[in-house]
Amino acid sequence: MMPFLNLFGVAIAFPPLIILIGIWLGSSLAEKHAHRFKVQDSDLYNLIFIALVAFVLGGRFGYAAQHPSAFADDPLSLFSRNMGLFDPFSGAAVGGIAAVIYGQRKKLKLWPVLDALTPALAVFLVAMPLANLASGNAFGSPTSLPWGIDLWGETRHPVQVYEALAAGLILWLLWPAKLDAKAKPGVYFLQFVAASALARLVFEGLRGSSPVTVLNLRVYQLAAWGVLASALWGLSRIIGVREMEKENG
Amino acid sequence: MQILQSPARFRAVAMGLLALGALWIGVSTWLPGGTSTPGIPAPQTGFLAPDFTLETLEGQSITLSDLRGQAVLVNIWASWCLPCRAEMPAMERIYQEYKEAGFVILAVHATNQDSVAGAQTFAAEYELTFPILLDRDGAVGEQYQVTALPSSFFILPDGSIEEVVFGGPMAEALLRTRVETLLAEVEP
Numbered sequence: 001m002m003p004f005l006n007l008f009g010v011a012i013a014f015p016p017l018i019i020l021i022g023i024w025l026g027s028s029l030a031e032k033h034a035h036r037f038k039v040q041d042s043d044l045y046n047l048i049f050i051a052l053v054a055f056v057l058g059g060r061f062g063y064a065a066q067h068p069s070a071f072a073d074d075p076l077s078l079f080s081r082n083m084g085l086f087d088p089f090s091g092a093a094v095g096g097i098a099a100v101i102y103g104q105r106k107k108l109k110l111w112p113v114l115d116a117l118t119p120a121l122a123v124f125l126v127a128m129p130l131a132n133l134a135s136g137n138a139f140g141s142p143t144s145l146p147w148g149i150d151l152w153g154e155t156r157h158p159v160q161v162y163e164a165l166a167a168g169l170i171l172w173l174l175w176p177a178k179l180d181a182k183a184k185p186g187v188y189f190l191q192f193v194a195a196s197a198l199a200r201l202v203f204e205g206l207r208g209s210s211p212v213t214v215l216n217l218r219v220y221q222l223a224a225w226g227v228l229a230s231a232l233w234g235l236s237r238i239i240g241v242r243e244m245e246k247e248n249g
Numbered sequence: 250m251q252i253l254q255s256p257a258r259f260r261a262v263a264m265g266l267l268a269l270g271a272l273w274i275g276v277s278t279w280l281p282g283g284t285s286t287p288g289i290p291a292p293q294t295g296f297l298a299p300d301f302t303l304e305t306l307e308g309q310s311i312t313l314s315d316l317r318g319q320a321v322l323v324n325i326w327a328s329w330c331l332p333c334r335a336e337m338p339a340m341e342r343i344y345q346e347y348k349e350a351g352f353v354i355l356a357v358h359a360t361n362q363d364s365v366a367g368a369q370t371f372a373a374e375y376e377l378t379f380p381i382l383l384d385r386d387g388a389v390g391e392q393y394q395v396t397a398l399p400s401s402f403f404i405l406p407d408g409s410i411e412e413v414v415f416g417g418p419m420a421e422a423l424l425r426t427r428v429e430t431l432l433a434e435v436e437p
Contacts, residue, residue: 003415004397011397013416070422070429074339077422084414084423136293141281152291201270205277209295216278225270232263239256
């Protein structure tokens with residue numbers, strides 16, 4: 001666990017730094033390979049940039065809208081660096097809407113853009129568990145296995161390491177340079193979504209702080225199963241269409 | 250991928266994955282760690298706040314666990330720390346506003362990295378009215394795994410940690426929303 005990096009006497013929050021590096025590396029990789037999906041790298045760059053700015057603004061203003069009295073007394077808090085004053089769901093909604101508006105204005109096609117974004121998402125999913133490892137968040141359940149790590153008063157599954165390794169494996173398997181040039185639009189993205197959902201479903205079971213619902217079922221496992229089923233259904237439809245095209249000559 | 254070449258094979262593999270996934274979800278309900286409050290003392294969200302007893306600047310002894318039933322903010326600081334200086338006025342205002350409702354601030358001074366005189370001057374300069382506790386040997390800082398100042402721990406009435414904020418300064422809006430969340434759990 002290393003929440004802060006001390007560089008030349010300055011304490012830098014390490015987990016957000018890992019996330020920022022992940023976003024930068026991921027978007028660079030995606031832009032480099034955008035042409036494989038017939039998407040212009042400048043369009044992809046603008047899309048990512050606009051979505052990120054909208055995510056940050058949407059998250060902060062969404063939080064402020066939910067707690068108006070707190071900000072009424074201290075409006076300058078809107079510009080605070082505190083990450084706690086942020087609603088990720090509002091941020092994701094506003095970021096998504098901004099990306100859709102930009103995509104429509106530029107007449108970008110959905111599936112090729114999602115395919116082109118996949119390398120960025122894959123790198124981000126490697127960075128995220130590493131940031132959790134640095135902060136000690138999203139920790140594993142107790143274990144007696146020899147590779148367990150001492151964290152929060154117990155020897156625990158290094159579940160953040162498992163997740164980072166799984167995400168690294170998915171990134172390697174779906175490295176854009178290995179792409180099947182004849183693959184239908186959307187296949188690359190849906191393969192990534194299915195593989196990532198499967199990894200989450202597996203490793204969520206080893207987490208030590210999973211929110212649970214009825215019958216002690218883990219909420220994120222259920223969500224991951226739903227996402228996996230949807231991605232597999234999407235892939236199945238694309239394969240079915242391709243077979244029909246083959247039969248029709 | 251080879252599996253994508255045959256629709257029948259793909260469907261079989263997909264169904265198999267979904268069935269195994271459902272099985273694993275069922276098995277996971279029996280595995281430990283499905284809840285977030287294991288009752289172990291640790292300086293992390295969901296865990297029991299590690300207990301301590303420290304003396305105030307006035308020589309009074311305060312034990313964290315004696316404050317069960319109240320909303321508590323443990324803030325670890327030093328007088329030379331600029332973000333600590335920046336957030337203290339907001340902390341004092343919030344304390345004045347919510348103390349009657351059951352909100353307590355324990356400002357743990359990292360005395361091992363500072364001096365008692367530094368703490369006294371600081372408290373007088375900012376007219377702080379909440380208890381300033383002296384962590385003379387740094388034991389509490391170690392217990393709470395503090396790697397940066399200030400570090401803040403928002404503690405629920407049941408003694409568990411609701412949120413940890415490393416670094417600062419905390420905005421007044423952040424303090425206000427967190428304190429209101431804690432106070433919502435205080436029984437009248």
